[in-house]
Amino acid sequence: MIPVALTRPFARRLLPLVLVASGLFALVVPLAHHLDARGRAVLGARERGERVAHVLAEAVRDRPLLWRYDAAKLSGRLHQDGLLGGPLVVRDRQNRPVPLGSPGSSAVAWARVPVEVEGAPVAIVWSGAPLAPLRHESLRLLAGCLLLASILGALLFLFPVRTVARAEERIAALLAERRVALQDEERRRIARELHDGAGQALTAARLQLLALRKRGLAPGDAAQVEHHLDEALEEVRRSTSALLPAPLATLGFLGAVRKHCASYARATGVDISLETPDELPELPPPMAAGLYRIVQEALHNTVRHAGAARASVRVSHLRDALSLEFDDDGRGFPDQASSQSIRERVAGLGGAVDWPEPGRSHLRVRIPLGGATP
Amino acid sequence: MRRTLALLLLFAACAGDPPPPPPSTATAVLAPRPEVLAAGTGAMTPLAMALAREVSAGTGLRVRVEPSIGSGGGIAAARDGAVDLGLVARPLRPEEAAGLERIDLARDxxxxxxxxxxxxxxxxxxxxxxxxxxxxxxxxxxxxxxxxxxxxxxxxxxxxxxxxxxxxxxxxxxxxxxxxxxxxxxxxxxxxxxxxxxxxxxxxxxxxxxxxxxxxxxxxxxxGSWRAVRTLGVVFRPERRDRVMPFLALATSERGRAMIRSLGYVPLETGG
Structure with a gap:
């Protein structure tokens, strides 16, 4: 199994977010409730204070001199009107206490209401709302929200982490499968490289040697055979090290094709005509290697199977594709089964092949240039 | 800045107003007014007003009777010096009686x-x-x-x-x-x-x-057959006895008792 490190980093990033979100939920809801309840309590206290102020204003009108000494009667009236249900403080204009109600013993939110008679201030009423019930209620809500936030936080953390953990396992399994597939593909590629690269060079050397046996050794022949064998060695080295064919690395695709056609013509005696554009877009290395091998394989077939004396190769740059056309005067192209290598390479490059009709030699390959750089 | 201001306003609205300041601790007795002031139980208002008119007519001393504030209010006002005479229709509690003199005048x-x-x-x-x-x-x-x-x-x-x-x-x-x-x-x-x-x-x-x-x-x-009765009287600070003496003298005199009787009250034989 290939190790894939997703769960731990994900959990490390998710945990603070979940903690912050849960904490905010746990705090904001009770805080908002507390502020709202406190605001409503203050509003209620203010309304009560205004009603008390109205009663006091009437008392002041009736007894302008001694209204504050009528507190016992006023208390009875306030009690009867239900206005003594909370903390209440009344002071006259000299800030002397008027014994109406009680200020309460615990924390209180106050609403201050002035008492005026005909525009003149005569007293001030402080009507209070006890905060202890609000605090108890808010604390109960806070406890509930903390519990709920803990549960939600755990769910918000555990579900994604478990999902990522499962995805991590799946990705690791897929990577393992993919590695095996890549290894198989690489083996097949190396096999093709050996067949198309070293195989072609060795074939050329063999044909050279056959020609030598027929007509005797001429000056430079040994050098040509040596050259082909060196090419084969180099191909084997590059294939095993997964590098591009040697000419591609130094000459580019068109240069490599030109060189190969020239050397192949010299080695086989086949008259090979080559037609290419002046330049091509820069081809991705795998595409260039695949096209080069297709050219090699097609020429190899021309010599080995068709017995042709002349052959032609045309490289054309279409608007969004590259076209390779091969033709010769031989017995015709071998059946498709014997051109497995060409078919696999064309398929690998996403292209298409127009196979020649039986007894004919014209082969056309079309490769899209989706990944090429103009 | 606006958000901060809005939040502050929200908190301020929720917090309410500042609590009441400590009350004034001044305990000084209020200074007497030019006229003699009487206030307290409404049960005694008719009698007090009749006596006040008689005192004013006889001595020139102006006595003003304020609207009813109850016996408790009359006691408190007399203790504070806000009135010279507190009109009462019930017994004084011990904490009310401190510093005050009481004279009962009638039964109602x-x-x-x-x-x-x-x-x-x-x-x-x-x-x-x-x-x-x-x-x-x-x-x-x-x-x-x-x-x-x-x-x-x-x-x-x-x-x-x-x-x-x-x-x-x-x-x-x-x-x-x-x-x-x-x-x-x-x-x-x-x-x-x-x-x-x-x-x-x-x-x-x-x-x-x-x-x-x-x-x-x-x-x-x-x-004594009608037993639902209450004793009416006045309370005053001792230092104001001289100010209220004309009123008390009339109320406890034969003339005063006759006035009490004529108003439907029952005069007490002796004040005190």
Whole structure:
């Protein structure tokens, strides 16, 4: 199994977010409730204070001199009107206490209401709302929200982490499968490289040697055979090290094709005509290697199977594709089964092949240039 | 910045106003006013006003009687020096009596005063309870506030009536009047109504009802047959005795006692 490190980093990033979100939920809801309840309590206290102020204003009108000494009667009236249900403080204009109600013993939110008679201030009423019930209620809500936030936080953390953990396992399994597939593909590629690269060079050397046996050794022949064998060695080295064919690395695709056609013509005696554009877009290395091998394989077939004396190769740059056309005067192209290598390479490059009709030699390959750089 | 301001305003709105500051601790007795000021129980208002007029006419001393503030209010105002004479209709509690002198002047009958269209002339004790329970249909009982001394006087004669009154007040179906003047007005304007009142303050078209066959009057008070009575008096700071002496002298004189009697009260033989 290939190790894939997703769960731990994900959990490390998710945990603070979940903690912050849960904490905010746990705090904001009770805080908002507390502020709202406190605001409503203050509003209620203010309304009560205004009603008390109205009663006091009437008392002041009736007894302008001694209204504050009528507190016992006023208390009875306030009690009867239900206005003594909370903390209440009344002071006259000299800030002397008027014994109406009680200020309460615990924390209180106050609403201050002035008492005026005909525009003149005569007293001030402080009507209070006890905060202890609000605090108890808010604390109960806070406890509930903390519990709920803990549960939600755990769910918000555990579900994604478990999902990522499962995805991590799946990705690791897929990577393992993919590695095996890549290894198989690489083996097949190396096999093709050996067949198309070293195989072609060795074939050329063999044909050279056959020609030598027929007509005797001429000056430079040994050098040509040596050259082909060196090419084969180099191909084997590059294939095993997964590098591009040697000419591609130094000459580019068109240069490599030109060189190969020239050397192949010299080695086989086949008259090979080559037609290419002046330049091509820069081809991705795998595409260039695949096209080069297709050219090699097609020429190899021309010599080995068709017995042709002349052959032609045309490289054309279409608007969004590259076209390779091969033709010769031989017995015709071998059946498709014997051109497995060409078919696999064309398929690998996403292209298409127009196979020649039986007894004919014209082969056309079309490769899209989706990944090429103009 | 705006968000911060909005948040601050929100918090300020939720927090409410600042708490009340510490009260003034000044305990100095208020300075006397040019005229002699009297205030307290409404039961004594007619007598106080009559005596005040007589004092002013005889001595030139102006005596002003303020609207009723109850016995407790009169005591507190006299203690603070806000008035020279506190008018009281109940005994003083120990904490009220400190620093004050009291002189009792008369006894007052507590009666049930009825509106002109009230259909009954005589009530039994049981009728009284049924009245407070709202069982006498078509009749309206007007209640006095809890601090009213007339309640205590009537309820001392009719056990259980205090609880009936408190239950009636708690139902919210009965009007509760705070002062004698308010009760007089309510009785005069409420059809078929009846309420606790001072006999001396009953004026036509109101009339006092008999209870268990007894007629409330100065005579029945003097005989002791009418037992729902309260003692009326005045309280004052000792240092203001000289200021109120003309009033006290008249109230405790034969002339004063005659005035008391003529107003429907029963004068006490000796002040003190």
């Amino acid at each position: 009958a507590v009666v049930l005063a009825a509106a002109a269209d009230f259909p009954l002339e005589d009530l039994s004790s049981e009728d009284l309870h049924r009245l407070y329970r709202g069982e006498l249909r078509g009749l309206t009982v007007l209640l006095r506030d809890e601090a009213e001394s007339a309640n205590a006087a009537l309820e001392s004669v009719h056990p259980g009536l205090a609880d009936e009154r408190r239950r009636a007040a708690a139902t919210g179906r009965f009007r509760v009047l705070d002062h004698d003047d308010a009760m007089a007005l309510a009785l005069a304007t409420t059809p078929r109504s009846v309420g606790v009142f001072s006999l001396a303050a009953v004026r036509p078209p109101l009339r006092p009802l008999r209870i268990d066959g007894l007629t409330p009057s100065a005579e029945s008070i003097a005989r």
